[in-house]
Amino acid sequence: MVPLLRVFHVRDARLPVIGALVALAWLTLAIWGQSPYGRYLDHGQWLQSGFVGGFVGTICRAVPAGTALFAGLVYVAAWLLMTVAMMLPTTMPLLAIFARMTADRDDRGLLLTLVVAGYLSIWTAFGLIAHLADMSLHAAVATNVFLSVNSWIVGVIVLALAGAFQFSKLKYRCLDKCRTPFSFINEHWRGQAVRRQSFLLGLHHGLFCVGCCWAIMLLMFLVGTGSVGWMLMIGAVMALEKNARWGRRLSASLGVVLLLASTSIVALNL
Secondary structure: OOOOHHHOOOOOOHHHHHHHHHHHHHHHHHHHHHOOOHHHHOOOOHHHOHHHHOHHHHHHHHOOOHHHHHHHHHHHHHHHHHHHHHOHHHHHHHHHHHHHHOOOOOOHHHHHHHHHHHHHHHHHHHHHHHHHHHHHHHHHHHOOHHHHHOOHHHHHHHHHHHHHHOOOHHHHHHHHHHOOHHHHHHHHOOOOOHHHHHHHHHHHHHHHHHHHHHHHHOHHHHHOOOOHHHHHHHHHHHHHHHHOOOHHHHHHHHHHHHHHHHHHHHHHHO
């Protein structure tokens, strides 16, 4: 693994721009969460808001499938902000190495942007899939009397799934790819068709990042997708897991904590 501080260089002027983008995402989420429209960060609640009866309600009535369309657009915006805030910092070592490798190119800024775009597009796709699955789960709970009364079972399943995944071979295979950014770039970067390869580099890194962190990210649906505090905590855990020297050992410890939490919930509700 490349030490985090060693990969940064004073000539990498583009990296502070990415850092500013991350800070802006956190600031936007914090302001959004404290605003009257903070409920829209929780995609399960926006339909119950009075705002829908106003301007948004008019849009939803005028556009075919407008309600679903607006729900999707609001969710994509919130998820993108959350991804930039939580996940982009975890990939800064790779971006820093890539920036140094392309420092002499005139199109270096565009190439770095394409890497980021590829990375975020994978997380956006995952977010949409998770959103649809979450909506289906809410619908199932609403129509099932047993689950409606015992909704804690859903939380137990999510915690147990996230905990068990921390011990899987897939978890560690993807984590090792994320923890070796220099080797990863050497494997996927050939310097030919550079724009396409830059975007594909971001895509591939995003795939391994999702493979490593998807189960932990599901916890956001459990604690609330609009909770900035939980975002900070979960984002910090993923950043340490991927970039700290001892981060790989954190995976098993986190798995134990999650499994104990799910067991405790079962014991309290039986």
